[in-house]
Amino acid sequence: METLLDFLSNISWWLWIIIGLALVAIRDVLFQKSHTISHNFPIIGHFRYMLEKIGPELRQYLVANNRDELPFNRIERGWIYASAKKENNYEGFGTDRDIYAHQHIFINNAMMPYQIPTDHPNNENHCFLPCAKIMGEFNKRKKPFRPGSVINVSAMSFGSLSAKAVESMNKGVKMAGAYHNTGEGGLSPHHSHGGDVVFHFGTGYFGVRAADGGFSMEKMIKLVEDNPFIRAIEVKLSQGAKPGKGGVLPGAKITPEIAKIRGVEIGKDVLSPPNHKAFSNVPEMVDFIEQIAEATGLPVGIKAAIGKLEQWEELADIMKATGKGPDFITVDGGEGGTGAAPPSFADHVSLPWVYGFGDLYKLFQRKGLSERIVFIGSGKLGFPAKAAMAFAMGADCINVAREAMMSIGCIQAQVCHTNKCPSGVATQSKWLQNGIDPTLKSVRLAQYFRTFRKEFIEITHAAGYEHPCEFTMNDIEINVDDHNLSKELSGTYGYEKTPVPFNGMKSLQDCMYLGGNK
Numbered sequence: 266m267e268t269l270l271d272f273l274s275n276i277s278w279w280l281w282i283i284i285g286l287a288l289v290a291i292r293d294v295l296f297q298k299s300h301t302i303s304h305n306f307p308i309i310g311h312f313r314y315m316l317e318k319i320g321p322e323l324r325q326y327l328v329a330n331n332r333d334e335l336p337f338n339r340i341e342r343g344w345i346y347a348s349a350k351k352e353n354n355y356e357g358f359g360t361d362r363d364i365y366a367h368q369h370i371f372i373n374n375a376m377m378p379y380q381i382p383t384d385h386p387n388n389e390n391h392c393f394l395p396c397a398k399i400m401g402e403f404n405k406r407k408k409p410f411r412p413g414s415v416i417n418v419s420a421m422s423f424g425s426l427s428a429k430a431v432e433s434m435n436k437g438v439k440m441a442g443a444y445h446n447t448g449e450g451g452l453s454p455h456h457s458h459g460g461d462v463v464f465h466f467g468t469g470y471f472g473v474r475a476a477d478g479g480f481s482m483e484k485m486i487k488l489v490e491d492n493p494f495i496r497a498i499e500v501k502l503s504q505g506a507k508p509g510k511g512g513v514l515p516g517a518k519i520t521p522e523i524a525k526i527r528g529v530e531i532g533k534d535v536l537s538p539p540n541h542k543a544f545s546n547v548p549e550m551v552d553f554i555e556q557i558a559e560a561t562g563l564p565v566g567i568k569a570a571i572g573k574l575e576q577w578e579e580l581a582d583i584m585k586a587t588g589k590g591p592d593f594i595t596v597d598g599g600e601g602g603t604g605a606a607p608p609s610f611a612d613h614v615s616l617p618w619v620y621g622f623g624d625l626y627k628l629f630q631r632k633g634l635s636e637r638i639v640f641i642g643s644g645k646l647g648f649p650a651k652a653a654m655a656f657a658m659g660a661d662c663i664n665v666a667r668e669a670m671m672s673i674g675c676i677q678a679q680v681c682h683t684n685k686c687p688s689g690v691a692t693q694s695k696w697l698q699n700g701i702d703p704t705l706k707s708v709r710l711a712q713y714f715r716t717f718r719k720e721f722i723e724i725t726h727a728a729g730y731e732h733p734c735e736f737t738m739n740d741i742e743i744n745v746d747d748h749n750l751s752k753e754l755s756g757t758y759g760y761e762k763t764p765v766p767f768n769g770m771k772s773l774q775d776c777m778y779l780g781g782n783k
């Protein structure tokens with residue numbers, strides 16, 4: 266034994282390396298069958314897998330140009346990070362964008378910007394920017410709601426996001442006077458830190474589920490009674506990243522707490538069905554919306570990604586004939602994010618926001634319904650110029666999901682579906698979440714929202730207006746092709762927006778239904 270140990274200890278380090286490599290080579294060639302490359306190129310084949318694994322990081326940090334990446338390029342991410350940290354988010358030397366490029370947006374500035382009168386709410390608060398419309402006003406709901414901010418946190422469930430991320434967002438929206446959409450995972454204690462909440466549910470009915478897996482009105486009523494900070498309810502029909510596919514929460518992310526809130530098994534994938542049990546056609550959906558609004562007194566809306574228009578046409582006809590229907594419609598773009606979706610869906614099913622929203626708005630406007638609906642847009646709209654375009658097209662508010670995630674530290678690792686999110690935002694790993702300090706991150710979210718609103722107000726003033734609801738389709742131009750390089754939105758998308766009744770920012774400030782920090 267001693268001689269063997271002596272012999273081993275006399276082997277030099279480089280010989281150990283050679284022995285190690287020889288063992289790896291033997292394993293590669295003789296014992297593993299799953300990787301052809303490492304079988305055919307023992308040892309060096311492993312470098313290919315290593316490089317493939319760290320390729321995204323290498324490209325993100327070293328190789329990609331500032332404007333190269335998707336979904337959000339480095340400049341866009343940098344603007345959110347700097348705004349959230351209240352750092353210098355300016356650009357020096359002029360734009361680095363090719364402003365002649367296809368789809369580039371231009372905002373037509375006025376010769377002289379809007380001048381703020383001395384007693385104007387924006388003199389006191391540079392980021393006061395509530396929604397110009399009231400949810401539930403037309404349908405005379407018992408508890409109408411005017412969102413206190415035109416930018417809000419979009420549907421993202423506790424489950425897809427970590428507890429600390431949800432808590433940071435809720436505390437952040439409270440500071441910023443915005444609302445927090447729960448996403449499909451039900452209302453959790455992490456959504457209950459004082460911010461306005463829009464309760465959202467999909468086909469899984471998490472939080473309002475009956476024993477048979479359908480919708481429970483009793484639970485809905487109790488939820489709203491117990492949680493008066495719920496200001497509106499959103500029924501999810503579909504989302505841009507996976508229309509026609511129900512929610513997906515991978516088993517790796519189902520902790521005992523999430524299992525309890527959702528009423529599902531720990532560690533097992535949760536796949537919600539594509540269809541609702543509570544209704545199976547458009548008239549039934551309208552009845553369902555009315556029943557919830559009647560029982561809770563809250564405004565009720567729907568969220569969807571847009572493709573075919575026949576059923577929307579049917580909805581509009583019913584709304585016109587009956588005077589009933591959703592108080593708000595959230596239109597998600599095909600470019601929208603998700604916690605987990607098949608790439609074929611994320612890449613190809615449903616229209617990009619501008620096309621989907623334009624088609625839908627035109628349809629409702631044709632029926633004379635655009636004034637009574639609060640239109641909410643989501644799909645990479647969390648940048649002031651993009652928001653100006655959305656408002657010019659008819660949006661009244663925007664919801665942001667990934668931009669909100671970035672404001673609290675998401676680095677676009679794109680691994681939300683694996684439970685390995687390195688920033689702790691989209692994982693249930695306790696260790697990874699521990700890096701998030703909700704006290705600090707809530708301030709970051711609030712600062713991003715405030716900076717966004719401040720810049721949005723400044724752009725609005727530059728165009729000669731007081732509130733972005735006054736943007737018209739002719740205020741924004743977009744590059745469409747080389748021949749007719751830039752075209753007004755009205756020419757590109759073929760409609761004029763219905764003017765939003767607006768009697769000055771002061772009237773919004775005095776509104777009794779105003780949410781946020783009054």
Ligand SMILES: Cc1cc2nc3c(=O)[nH]c(=O)nc-3n(C[C@H](O)[C@H](O)[C@H](O)COP(=O)(O)O)c2cc1C
Pocket residue numbers: 419420421422425426447448449450501503504505512568597598600601602603604643644645646647664665666667668681691
């Ligand atoms: C992690 C994550 C979870 C999401 N969960 C939901 C959800 O539960 N319900 C839903 O309707 N949309 C969900 N979405 C979609 C967003 O609410 C939003 O519509 C979409 O990402 C577009 O906004 P964005 O471009 O600002 O991210 C989720 C998105 C992300 C990134």
